[in-house]
Amino acid sequence: METLQLLALGFEQALTPQALLFCFVGVSLGTFIGVLPGIGSLTTIALCLPLTFHLEPLLGLIMLAGIFYGAQYGSSTASILLNVPGSAPAAITCLDGYPLARQGRAGVALFITTITSFIGGSFAIILLIFFAPVLAKFAISFSAADYFSIMILALTAASTLSVGSPVKGLAMVTLGLLMGLVGTDINSGQFRFTFGLPALSDGINLVALAMGLFGVAEILNNLASGKAPEPLKEKISFKQMLPTRDDLKAMRFSCLRGSAIGSFIGMLPGTGPTIATFMAYAGEKRLSRHPEKFGQGAIEGISAPEAANNASVQAAFIPTLTLGVPGDAIMAVMLGGLLIHGITPGPQLVTTDAALFWGVVASFWIGNVILLILNLPMIGLWVWLLRIPYHFLFPAVLFLICIGVYSVNNNSVDVLLTLGFGIMGFFMNRFGFPSAPLLLGFVLGPLIEENFRRALVLSDSQLSTFIERPVSLVFLLLTCALLVYSFSRRASAADESDTRVNP
């Protein structure tokens, strides 16, 4: 088995004391910031991203992966205990997690979250190990036209399958694509949309954009809408975390079903954890003999979506690493992080840079294990962090945003841009324009332009190349089907009632 040999090689690299240390630092840091109330996982990752830039690629990636897991876990802890979901998937966990917390069983809810996240993540990592090389082999024959169409599908899915208006989602993707063009055009060397600012000649800084749209905008939202998160009152000890036999029984199969749904959804381009958690929750409710218990603190109601959440974010690395096409905003930030480290994800990463690829895969799993052993005993510390009042937190986070963005290029214009994007994100939120598609469009913008250009050069400027190549045709047809579906669904939903969920 060639795969297993390569995997062993990967573990060899990821188990060096240095790699373990950075994985540990990443996981702790990610959980630490992720658990702070009112800070979502994307903000956490963007906030920690500059800290990895100074490391060599493999160590930087290992730390980044650790931050990524920690951030996911920390945010779900905060959302269960405080009932302030930092993201759409966390909102699903809150449906049953918060009622459990109100019944004095918050400890059990956290335990179940930890275990199911670990199982979901591990499930998807196994899939990644065996499926990524196969997909990479297949994808090596993809042409520029195929990549263009996959990216179009990913962008369409990400903007229309989320909550809210699909038109607004598409508009934000387009705006993101346009913002991705800012900087030097690689083909002609001309500056585009730089407004004469030298700081923009390399394009808009990804960290500045992500921190503005998510970090600053979240804080403005909380304060200017009067929705500052309340600090936690109760205490939780390790003893309270131990589940009963019935809890474990309820968790067992629902967690596996959640993992399977999550892994499948996560692999598809453009469909992220939001859809995965929602489908896992709906599926459990339908399967259950007591559907009325959902929303009242059903164990299945947290174990399935949490497993699905972690499985899908993990499985989302399959298209991100093998095709270079991220599925959601968090993956887009991760992809941006990889690019900054000088790593271009794609089929050639799996084949030519095997040591790096497998080192990262191995460290994914190690990160998961560290998360498990870090979180069960240290739950007291994380819960203590939830007691920090918001009036201490928000100036501190704003300070971290300022100095974090500054440190990327040692440039204060980037901090000004962050503020601008923050104000923009704040008003986008108020008017129901989603920020996640914008970020995804921003990262994919240059790639889409380049693949479109290359496809046309290769085909003697025949636009028909996009429908003559079978792979490209399939993805374009899927895109059309998706557009028809989301607009017809929207039309019928608008007839019944205008159900609105915060993005």
Place this chain on the structure above:
Amino acid sequence: MDYGIGSFTRMGAGFAPMALGIALAILGVVIFLEAWKTSETWLPPAWRPFLAITIGILAWVGLVETTGLFIATFAQVIICSLALPSPRWRNVIMLAGILAVSGYALFVIQLGVPLEAIG
């Protein structure tokens, strides 16, 4: 400078901005028409926290390279805290001190960001 649109074989630097600009304009019109049909009123945000945070960040940017990280951080934390109806100033000053020192230790000493403590 010339932002040529070019042809499909030789796309100019202006091709993608042009295509995306047209798409965005069309989507904008659709959103405008959709909004026309509904009758939602918009609630203005609470301006005090909005302005406090905006001015706080502007102060940090304006001061950090001239008067150094410490003064910039104190200014940012104090101005941002004005977002609250009644800030407790002793706590705010303490927080600013902790942030300035730990930020200096991590970013300037550890990561080598070229900033002065006091400029």
